[in-house]
Amino acid sequence: MCYYYPKVHPMWQIGKMDTLAQSLDNIRTRITQIEARFQRPAGSVRLLAVTKTRPVEDLEQCLALGQTCFGESYLQEALPKITHLAGKGIEWHFIGPLQSNKTQAIAHHFDWVHGVDRLKIAQRLSSQRPDTLPPLNLCIQVNISQEPVKAGVSPNEVLALARQIAPLPQLQLRGLMAIPAPASDIEDQRAAFRAMHGLFDQINAQGIALDTLSMGMSDDMEAAIAEGATIVRIGSALFGVRPTKTA
Numbered sequence: 001m002c003y004y005y006p007k008v009h010p011m012w013q014i015g016k017m018d019t020l021a022q023s024l025d026n027i028r029t030r031i032t033q034i035e036a037r038f039q040r041p042a043g044s045v046r047l048l049a050v051t052k053t054r055p056v057e058d059l060e061q062c063l064a065l066g067q068t069c070f071g072e073s074y075l076q077e078a079l080p081k082i083t084h085l086a087g088k089g090i091e092w093h094f095i096g097p098l099q100s101n102k103t104q105a106i107a108h109h110f111d112w113v114h115g116v117d118r119l120k121i122a123q124r125l126s127s128q129r130p131d132t133l134p135p136l137n138l139c140i141q142v143n144i145s146q147e148p149v150k151a152g153v154s155p156n157e158v159l160a161l162a163r164q165i166a167p168l169p170q171l172q173l174r175g176l177m178a179i180p181a182p183a184s185d186i187e188d189q190r191a192a193f194r195a196m197h198g199l200f201d202q203i204n205a206q207g208i209a210l211d212t213l214s215m216g217m218s219d220d221m222e223a224a225i226a227e228g229a230t231i232v233r234i235g236s237a238l239f240g241v242r243p244t245k246t247a
């Protein structure tokens with residue numbers, strides 16, 4: 001005997017699509033409004049949809065709505081999605097923690113890496129990036145709030161690290177990334193992002209041309225755009241609260 005059950009009830013599927021379409025539309029509208037409010041050029045902030053823990057169907061829905069940049073944090077989860085969606089013109093951003101044993105796969109399958117905070121990792125990505133692919137775009141992660149156990153290079157070491165990474169072949173150093181300590185007050189949020197912009201200017205002034213500030217998530221997107229973010233990384237505001245990861 002063989003019964004066929006649709007995995008998801010069709011009505012629910014439609015409702016769900018509406019919801020995702022609406023939240024994507026909301027975020028796009030908000031970005032445009034915030035750009036205007038803070039005299040940022042229209043279109044100067046790119047939306048990176050953070051799809052960690054989301055099923056591939058969510059990415060397909062986003063894609064159908066014109067969203068082509070996706071951020072993933074867990075390599076083992078990301079690889080099947082990348083395979084499944086091959087050839088669809090997606091730009092894949094690795095935004096998770098980086099360990100040496102992951103660099104090979106990241107260098108082969110991603111277009112961007114946001115969390116580099118050590119020369120050794122950058123050197124591995126550089127040597128493992130296939131020559132058949134364009135250079136891997138890279139952001140240095142800065143521990144801007146100087147938290148004791150957070151990834152990221154300290155603010156006073158970022159220039160030295162940028163000088164070492166910039167010349168590496170098969171990499172394109174694009175800019176800086178940060179996840180500041182959570183703050184509920186927008187002025188406190190802005191202070192951390194302003195400090196990031198200061199570092200960005202300082203490095204550019206040294207002749208290392210950066211064009212990317214990857215900063216701002218669902219809860220601090222406005223402050224980040226006000227202070228010059230060029231990529232905001234948005235997960236929960238698009239897809240709802242993530243299930244807590246137990247593994």
Ligand SMILES: *Cc1c(COP(=O)(O)O)cnc(C)c1O
Binds near residue numbers: 095217218235236
């Ligand atoms: C999960 C994650 C995000 C998205 O966070 P939300 O608060 O869900 O928008 C952004 N950046 C990084 C590095 C993340 O790991």
